[in-house]
Amino acid sequence: MPEGGEPPFGRPDGGEGPFGRPDGGDTPFGRPDSGEGPFGRAGDNPFGRPDGGEAAFGAEGREQSSTRTYESPFFGPSAGAPPYGGDAPPPPPRHALGMGPGWAPPPSGGAPAAPRRGPGTGLLVVLAVVVALVASALGSVGTYLLTRTNGTDPSYSLGPLPSGATDRAPDSVAGVAARVLPSVVSLEVGNGSNTEGATGSGFLIKNGYVVTNNHVVAMAAKGGDIKIQFYNRKTTTGRIVGRDPGSDLAVVKPEDTFGTPEISLGNSDQVVVGDPVIAVGSPLGLTGTVTTGIVSSLNRPVIAGDENGGSEEPAYISAIQTDAAINPGNSGGPLVNGKGEVVGVNSAIATLSRSLTNQSGSIGLGFAIPVNQARRVAEELVTSGKAKRPKIGIVLDPDYKGQGVRIASEPTEGRQPVDPGGPAAKAGLKAGDIILELDGLRLQDGNELIALIRSKAPGSHITVKFQRAGQERTATLTVTADDEPTPSPS
Incomplete structure (x- = not known):
């Protein structure tokens, strides 16, 4: 109890405490001046009297058998020291705490130890980070263990669909x-x-x-x-x-x-x-x-x-x-x-x-x-x-294998190599002439010549380069057309 306060068992200056007065007044256990207490007078010993008097368990004057009376009081070697007998006060109970000055012995070991301080803020932050990392790692391991058996991942996502305009250019x-x-x-x-x-x-x-x-x-x-x-x-x-x-x-x-x-x-x-x-x-x-x-x-x-x-x-x-x-x-x-x-x-x-x-x-x-x-x-x-079928009025030699295409030399199936009055005849072409180019395109075979003529519109003009007797010549033709298609090209 703090200094100056009144202890719970009485006042050290002689005041009356809860168990009686230290100046000889009555106490709950009897009066110190040999008055009678609840257990008898102070001289009586409930277990027998140290001076050879009658014990509580034997009649007066009866010799105690093989038992020995107490030779000293409970709490000390001398029976004469008040109030409990002996030279020293009774020891405190185990683990007793101090109740104030004069009421309990100070703790042994010198000066009191300094109070213990808790961990600092920095250490707490580090511990929190470590715990978070460990928890994350454990969560990842747990997810892996849960999903590795069937190959699925409940939290998997490819994100939202892209948005925005998808206009296409007109020339795309x-x-x-x-x-x-x-x-x-x-x-x-x-x-x-x-x-x-x-x-x-x-x-x-x-x-x-x-x-x-x-x-x-x-x-x-x-x-x-x-x-x-x-x-x-x-x-x-x-x-x-x-x-x-x-x-x-x-x-x-x-x-x-x-x-x-x-x-x-x-x-x-x-x-x-x-x-x-x-x-x-x-x-x-x-x-x-x-x-x-x-x-x-x-x-x-x-x-x-x-x-x-x-x-x-x-x-x-x-x-x-x-x-x-x-x-x-x-x-x-x-x-x-x-x-x-x-x-x-x-x-x-x-x-x-x-x-x-x-x-x-x-x-x-x-x-x-x-x-x-x-x-x-x-x-x-x-x-x-x-x-209409475009034509220039010639018949080709199917057996010719040389450069360009050659006009037939002899009539074929009753038809002359060059139609009289036709576009080729008017341009000066004759039987046996070799046509090398048509509008600047070098000819490879008769099919190419026929295809080029068929692609022209009647009335269009084409330039022909041909060879006669080893000499190259040039002529201009005007494409005409048959009113009735014929099965053989010309």
């Missing part, structure tokens, strides 16, 4: 395709017996006509039917307006066009090697297919015709060659430039193997009819139902 492939696709159709042609048929593509031109290849619709000319499907997946039937086997072109009229826009026609004379092009059509029946490439060559002589082995004459085409993928079913579809203008009509492909039962797909060599030729033929088919 996507922009061109968006403008061209609505004008492209697919055709299914049957022969009426439902045992075989042909498929192909086409595109819509002015007044609702569809341009396609002759070999696509040839079967319908023998009693078959034509089914036309538009880009919006609406279908209708169609009828042949006219066809030209010699150019492999045909025009079909649908019963309904469902508001389909017409396609834009370009100028194939402006096409150069390396121009980007896009082929659109229905290869293998897959409508609305777009493939891209470049113009890989020009004026490539190609002989195309009826794929089903028909009896019609072959078509001689001075074709635009492209590496845009073209496959069966692309026939009749448009080949467009970077502006979305048609520059060619896809017609043929080169393959590594071909048979009546198996035909391989695109190997990067596709061929298209120049649109300037297709424009002229389509106009003629719509206006008259037939196309």
Whole structure:
């Protein structure tokens, strides 16, 4: 208790405490002046009297048997020292704490120890970081252990979808395709017996006509039917307006066009090697297919015709060659430039193997009819139902193997080598002359000459370089045309 306070057991200055007064007053255990207490007088010993008096358990004067009375008080060697007897006060109870000055002995060991201080703030921060790292590591290990058995991760995410505008430039492939696709159709042609048929593509031109290849619709000319499907997946039937086997072109009229826009026609004379092009059509029946490439060559002589082995004459085409993928079913579809203008009509492909039962797909060599030729033929088919056959009035020598092509030296099947009054005769060409160049293009064979002549419009002028008796000469021809197509080219 702090200095000056009153202890719980009485006041050291003689005041009265809770257990009696130290000045001889009554206490709960009796009075110190030999007064009687609750257990008897002070002289009485409940276990026997040290002076040989009667013990509590024996009569007065009876000798105690083999027991020995206490020779000293409980708390000290001398029985005469007040108040408990002996020379010293009773020891404090074990682990007793001090109650104030004078009431308990000071703790042993010298000066009191300094109070213990807790860990500093820095140490607590370090411990927190360490605990966090350990918890994270344990969490990762736990997740791995939970998910390694089935390979799943419940918290896995690839994040949100990207947002923002996805506008396509008008001159991009996507922009061109968006403008061209609505004008492209697919055709299914049957022969009426439902045992075989042909498929192909086409595109819509002015007044609702569809341009396609002759070999696509040839079967319908023998009693078959034509089914036309538009880009919006609406279908209708169609009828042949006219066809030209010699150019492999045909025009079909649908019963309904469902508001389909017409396609834009370009100028194939402006096409150069390396121009980007896009082929659109229905290869293998897959409508609305777009493939891209470049113009890989020009004026490539190609002989195309009826794929089903028909009896019609072959078509001689001075074709635009492209590496845009073209496959069966692309026939009749448009080949467009970077502006979305048609520059060619896809017609043929080169393959590594071909048979009546198996035909391989695109190997990067596709061929298209120049649109300037297709424009002229389509106009003629719509206006008259037939196309004119351009010619210069000569018959070629099929056995010649030298440079250029040679005009036949003798009449063939009753026809003269040079038609009298024809374009070649008027330009001065004669039988046996060797034609080396046509409009500056060096000729490789007779098929190339025929294809180049067929690509010209009647009335156009061409420059011919030819050789006679070892001397090179030049002449200008004006292309004419037969009103009735003939099966043999000239």
